[in-house]
Structure formats: C-alpha cells, structure tokens
Amino acid sequence: MEFIGAEESKEVLDVLESGYLFRYGDAANPAFKAKVWTLEKEFAAYIGVKHALAVTSGTTALLTAFSGLGIGPGDEVIVPGYSFVASLSSIIYARAVPVLAEIDESLNLDPDDLEKRITPQTKAILAVHMLGNPAKMDEIRKIADKHGIPIVEDVAQSCGSAYHGKKAGGFGKLGIYSFNIYKTMTCGDGGMVVTDDDDLYARCFAFHDQGHLPNRKGVEVGARSLIGLDFRMNELTGAVALAQLRKLDSILAHLRKLKKVYKERIATLPGIQFREITDEAGECATLLTLLFKTPEAAKAVADRIGSVPLINSGWHVYGNMEQILAQKTVDAKKCPFTCPHNARSIRYEKGMLPKTEAILSRAVNLSVGLRDKGIGAACGLNPRDTVEIAAGKADEMVKMLKEVLG
Numbered sequence: 444m445e446f447i448g449a450e451e452s453k454e455v456l457d458v459l460e461s462g463y464l465f466r467y468g469d470a471a472n473p474a475f476k477a478k479v480w481t482l483e484k485e486f487a488a489y490i491g492v493k494h495a496l497a498v499t500s501g502t503t504a505l506l507t508a509f510s511g512l513g514i515g516p517g518d519e520v521i522v523p524g525y526s527f528v529a530s531l532s533s534i535i536y537a538r539a540v541p542v543l544a545e546i547d548e549s550l551n552l553d554p555d556d557l558e559k560r561i562t563p564q565t566k567a568i569l570a571v572h573m574l575g576n577p578a579k580m581d582e583i584r585k586i587a588d589k590h591g592i593p594i595v596e597d598v599a600q601s602c603g604s605a606y607h608g609k610k611a612g613g614f615g616k617l618g619i620y621s622f623n624i625y626k627t628m629t630c631g632d633g634g635m636v637v638t639d640d641d642d643l644y645a646r647c648f649a650f651h652d653q654g655h656l657p658n659r660k661g662v663e664v665g666a667r668s669l670i671g672l673d674f675r676m677n678e679l680t681g682a683v684a685l686a687q688l689r690k691l692d693s694i695l696a697h698l699r700k701l702k703k704v705y706k707e708r709i710a711t712l713p714g715i716q717f718r719e720i721t722d723e724a725g726e727c728a729t730l731l732t733l734l735f736k737t738p739e740a741a742k743a744v745a746d747r748i749g750s751v752p753l754i755n756s757g758w759h760v761y762g763n764m765e766q767i768l769a770q771k772t773v774d775a776k777k778c779p780f781t782c783p784h785n786a787r788s789i790r791y792e793k794g795m796l797p798k799t800e801a802i803l804s805r806a807v808n809l810s811v812g813l814r815d816k817g818i819g820a821a822c823g824l825n826p827r828d829t830v831e832i833a834a835g836k837a838d839e840m841v842k843m844l845k846e847v848l849g
C-alpha cells in the first residue's frame with residue numbers, strides 16, 4: 444500500500460471514466476476495459492500457472508478453493524496452528540474439520556508433524572507460507588503425494604515469493620492469495636485462486652459466480668453446473684490490483700535489498716538467531732524474525748521496542764482465536780464440529796501444539812516491508828527507507844539488543 448501512486452490512479456480512472464464497473468462485458472464495447480480479466484491473465488502468467496480466478500478476498504479465495512476440491516462435512520483439512528484465523532474459519536465454513544499441526548523454525552508447517560496428523564478423513568493439506576517465507580514444499584509435497592492428498596497453498600502473506608525457482612502458489616492443486624491492505628500487493632481487499640487443473644478452475648469459477656462456466660461462456664439458464672455464490676471482483680478493484688501486480692517485482696526487489704543490509708548488520712551480534720528462511724533469494728523479505736534462546740529474552744526485547752513476541756500476535760496463533768476455541772459457528776448446534784456422520788469431534792485448546800507455542804514464544808518480528816502491530820511488527824524499517832537508512836537503523840537495533848540482552 445506504500446507504493447500506490449500514479450499507475451493505480453491511471454488504471455482506476457480508465458474504468459471510472461468509462462462508467463462500466465462490472466467484470467463481464469462485450470469486448471466490442473469500448474467502455475468495457477476488462478481489467479479483472481486482464482489481471483487474471485497477467486497473474487496466471489506471473490505465477491506460472493494455467494488459470495487464475497479473481498475473488499473478493501483471501502478468505503473467499505480459500506472457501507472457493509475448498510469448495511472446488513469438493514470438501515464437505517466430515518472431511519479433515521490439516522492446517523498449521525500459526526496462521527491467520529481465515530485459514531481455519533474457511534475450513535469450518537466449507538463444513539470441514541480443521542486439524543491443527545505444528546510449525547518448525549521456518550514458522551511454517553512442520554513436515555514431520557504433518558504426516559502424523561493424516562487420517563482416512565484428510566482431504567486437503569493447507570500449506571501456509573507465513574510472513575513472506577515459503578513453506579518446505581519439497582518435503583510437504585513428498586508426504587502429500589505419498590498419501591494422495593491435495594495441497595492448497597495459502598500464499599496470502601507471500602504473494603510474489605518463490606521456492607527453488609518456482610513461484611509459491613504453483614506447487615499445490617490450488618493456490619490462494621490476498622490483496623488486503625497488509626499484503627505484498629493490495630487493492631484494499633481482494634483475492635485470487637490459481638490452478639493448473641481445468642476442471643478445478645471450472646468448479647471454482649462456478650462456486651464464485653452462481654454456478655456459471657468460466658467467463659459465463661456457454662451454457663447458462665438450465666445448465667448451471669453447481670450451486671454457487673457471488674465472490675466476483677469488480678473492475679475498480681481489478682484496476683488497482685493490475686497496477687499493483689505490475690510493480691510487485693520491483694517492490695519485492697527493494698525489500699530484499701533493505702532486508703539484506705538490515706539482517707547482515709544485526710547478524711554481527713554474537714549469539715543472535717533468526718527464523719529459518721527456506722529460500723533466501725525467493726522470500727518476500729517483508730519481515731525479519733529474530734529467534735531468541737528463551738521466551739524471557741524475546742519478551743524483554745519485545746517490551747523494549749513496544750512490540751510482543753509472536754505467541755501474543757493475536758489472531759495469528761490458534762490459542763488466541765477465542766471464537767475457534769469456543770466453537771462459535773453460526774449454527775447453534777455447532778454443526779461443522781460435531782454433527783456430520785463420520786466426523787471426529789476435536790477440542791481446540793491452548794497448549795495442544797507445544798512445539799508451535801515454544802517457538803512462537805521465542806520469536807520477535809522486525810518490520811522491513813510490513814508495518815502491522817497485529818502480526819507483531821510495530822518496529823523496524825519502513826518500506827520506503829533507503830539502504831543507507833536501513834544500515835543506520837540496523838546499527839541502532841544492535842546497540843539496543845546489546846543493552847537488553849547484556
């Protein structure tokens with residue numbers, strides 16, 4: 444959002460001045476600018492997949508992805524206990540059961556723990572790429588393939604990141620993205636679903652638009668493929684997202700430069716440790732996560748910079764999601780959790796993922812490209828800082844860390 448400027452204005456005005464705001468239109472009509480359609484095409488090419496489907500948010504992208512896979516009552520979806528609450532709530536409103544798994548020091552799904560959570564009911568693995576850094580997709584894919592379980596990638600926090608040369612979101616059956624204000628590219632709110640699979644694309648499309656075929660081409664009344672909803676993106680939103688997508692790589696290149704200087708200087712502090720980065724060149728570099736030896740050290744540093752250790756970063760940690768712990772679905776009978784035929788009844792409570800809690804208690808975020816108190820990143824660099832400013836702020840941080848840690 445820090446890089447919104449003339450390019451976004453131009454795209455939006457293009458739509459506004461034409462007066463035509465709906466994503467479908469007649470190609471022969473000069474008022475129809477096809478921003479959403481163009482965004483989808485460019486986004487698919489950017490990620491390196493066959494299909495991209497624009498929707499209203501990352502949350503509706505997740506719900507669309509699960510619906511595309513045909514996930515329903517009694518099915519289980521494995522999800523790491525460190526993610527945004529939407530990763531869990533979308534599983535619940537797909538009427539499935541979230542099965543929580545541990546993270547490792549990459550702060551993403553722990554492949555060893557993942558395998559232990561698989562049951563005959565497991566219908567998907569939600570691999571979340573947290574804080575800009577891709578999950579261990581080689582290991583996760585091996586396990587998923589062995590058990591024949593589809594992966595959905597939640598790339599909401601890592602749009603534009605790559606893992607071993609391939610863009611995140613292109614590894615799973617489906618990938619989803621968010622264009623909310625706190626993400627690497629934004630149009631206020633918006634989302635995307637990607638896939639290489641023609642049938643999945645058609646199903647996701649139908650779900651997001653009242654059962655219609657892609658782009659409403661072909662059969663209509665009397666032949667709709669399934670009961671859908673409406674998560675369509677409009678042309679104004681698409682226009683902003685299009686301009687943002689076209690500058691995403693330059694934004695990320697800038698952040699990677701800032702983070703390199705910031706991290707290298709802080710790394711000179713004896714004993715300092717960082718979160719495990721799975722792909723140094725490919726990650727988004729939105730944040731620098733410090734991993735201390737003890738929760739006490741993390742707490743002391745967080746206090747000093749006016750922040751909190753990640754264990755206290757609100758609705759990104761399962762144990763802080765009170766509405767999930769109390770199973771407050773819209774259904775008074777708490778249906779998605781207890782009623783369907785073969786469903787396991789799971790209690791969600793603080794402490795059920797001891798490894799995740801231990802790691803997050805030792806972790807503190809510093810900002811590089813993202814300033815968000817909600818994710819525990821209230822201090823550090825600003826995205827528009829120069830490399831010189833980043834170096835200066837790193838030296839100040841080292842001094843401060845020395846004082847706090849002794």
Ligand SMILES: *Cc1c(COP(=O)(O)O)cnc(C)c1O
Pocket residue numbers: 500501502503526527529530571597599600620621622623632633634
């Ligand atoms: C932001 C986010 C979402 C949800 O995206 P919205 O666009 O806010 O609905 C899903 N998963 C993760 C990991 C996120 O960070």
